[in-house]
Amino acid sequence: LLSDSFSGSEEALSNEDCENVYHLVYSAHRPVAVAAGEFLHKKLFSRHDPQAEEALAKRRGRNSPNGNLIRMLVLFFLESELHEHAAYLVDSLWESSQELLKDWECMTELLLEEPVQGEEAMSDRQESALIELMVCTIRQAAEAHPPVGRGTGKRVSGA
Numbered sequence: 001l002l003s004d005s006f007s008g009s010e011e012a013l014s015n016e017d018c019e020n021v022y023h024l025v026y027s028a029h030r031p032v033a034v035a036a037g038e039f040l041h042k043k044l045f046s047r048h049d050p051q052a053e054e055a056l057a058k059r060r061g062r063n064s065p066n067g068n069l070i071r072m073l074v075l076f077f078l079e080s081e082l083h084e085h086a087a088y089l090v091d092s093l094w095e096s097s098q099e100l101l102k103d104w105e106c107m108t109e110l111l112l113e114e115p116v117q118g119e120e121a122m123s124d125r126q127e128s129a130l131i132e133l134m135v136c137t138i139r140q141a142a143e144a145h146p147p148v149g150r151g152t153g154k155r156v157s158g159a
Contacts, residue, residue, distance in 0.1 A: 018043060022076070025092035026085050030150050037092030044076070045069050045097055064106035071110070071122075073100070074129050086129075087147035090136040101137045 013021075024036035077089055093101060107130060115121040122130070 026088045028150055030146050033092040034095055038096040041093060041096035044072055045100060064103050066100055066103045066106045067110055069100055070106055074126050077133060078129050086132045086136045088150060090133060090140050091146050091150060094140055102141060104134060107134045
């Protein structure tokens with residue numbers, strides 16, 4: 001419902017409303033978390049200019065235009081202060097942001113590169129968070145099931 005509201009009018013939700021939805025990506029109830037992940041994707045990741053990102057990436061010698069988006073994901077993860085739940089965040093975003101989450105080449109470039117002039121280097125904390133997110137995305141791609149403790153919302157009745 002909130003994703004539909006947001007796509008209709010960005011002004012309909014305050015920043016506080018959006019913050020409340022963002023935290024739902026860590027919900028134990030998978031359908032709620034996936035909906036919050038779609039909302040987060042629409043709000044943060046789909047508002048960039050792909051052509052400008054690609055031009056910027058080429059100037060920096062990167063192969064992928066996703067560098068800034070991955071940095072935003074790392075900052076979101078660190079600011080949420082739920083660092084033990086990287087797998088929950090990845091699972092929430094998997095359906096809406098899979099292309100970004102599977103850009104392991106870009107993640108590796110971010111970890112290995114020296115910052116260009118005017119660009120801030122990633123801190124050790126940010127690099128650790130990126131590595132944790134990268135491991136979770138690889139696990140999600142390989143195992144293709146929600147993390148332990150996250151229910152699918154389907155109930156099985158015992159007869």
